[in-house]
Amino acid sequence: GAVVSQHPSRVICKSGTSVKIECRSLDFQATTMFWYRQFPKQSLMLMATSNEGSKATYEQGVEKDKFLINHASLTLSTLTVTSAHPEDSSFYICSAPRGRVGYTFGSGTRLTVV
Amino acid sequence: EDQVTQSPEALRLQEGESSSLNCSYTVSGLRGLFWYRQDPGKGPEFLFTLYSAGEEKEKERLKATLTKKESFLHITAPKPEDSATYLCAVQVRGGSEKLVFGKGTKLTVNP
Numbered sequence: 281g282a283v284v285s286q287h288p289s290r291v292i293c294k295s296g297t298s299v300k301i302e303c304r305s306l307d308f309q310a311t312t313m314f315w316y317r318q319f320p321k322q323s324l325m326l327m328a329t330s331n332e333g334s335k336a337t338y339e340q341g342v343e344k345d346k347f348l349i350n351h352a353s354l355t356l357s358t359l360t361v362t363s364a365h366p367e368d369s370s371f372y373i374c375s376a377p378r379g380r381v382g383y384t385f386g387s388g389t390r391l392t393v394v
Numbered sequence: 395e396d397q398v399t400q401s402p403e404a405l406r407l408q409e410g411e412s413s414s415l416n417c418s419y420t421v422s423g424l425r426g427l428f429w430y431r432q433d434p435g436k437g438p439e440f441l442f443t444l445y446s447a448g449e450e451k452e453k454e455r456l457k458a459t460l461t462k463k464e465s466f467l468h469i470t471a472p473k474p475e476d477s478a479t480y481l482c483a484v485q486v487r488g489g490s491e492k493l494v495f496g497k498g499t500k501l502t503v504n505p
């Protein structure tokens with residue numbers, strides 16, 4: 281089946297540094313990738329939608345300069361959290377739409393900013 | 395505004411004790427309703443997609459149904475390995491492919 285590989289699974293970084301999260305579609309081409317953030321006991325909140333070869337679309341309230349999204353190829357989308365702060369600590373998940381069979385999710389990245 | 399509400403927030407069952415999870419939605423037009431299972435620290439795993447009222451789908455001990463206002467996920471004779479958070483999400487007609495998620499129901503099945 282369709283697989284989205286997400287790395288890293290866990291990352292701890294110092295406040296003020298940047299962290300890059302990668303999502304790769306392994307056996308299909310993902311022209312679109314959704315990026316979600318999930319806080320403990322909360323639902324998945326859509327942050328932005330990346331489209332291969334064009335600028336990402338950000339949801340209201342999400343800082344585009346802080347959460348940089350790049351979708352340079354049909355198999356790779358990246359999310360960079362710039363100048364991370366403790367309040368950015370969360371679980372970040374990517375997802376690629378797969379039509380009638382649903383959406384394939386990455387395994388998630390637990391970001392802890394200290 | 396499109397909304398998805400899941401209940402209960404948490405549910406504890408004994409092994410073999412059947413029950414149902416609810417997902418009610420308010421959308422301008424439903425393109426599809428999705429059920430996912432999420433284990434701690436992992437991404438959601440696809441279970442079902444439902445498209446029209448009256449539709450039902452089954453997979454092992456799980457059965458999903460859909461009406462014009464809500465969906466139910468029925469769990470028959472659950473086992474401890476069914477313990478997880480079950481997420482409901484809707485895709486809105488005429489919009490992008492993005493999903494709107496509910497907060498989920500955390501199911502615990504005790505042996």
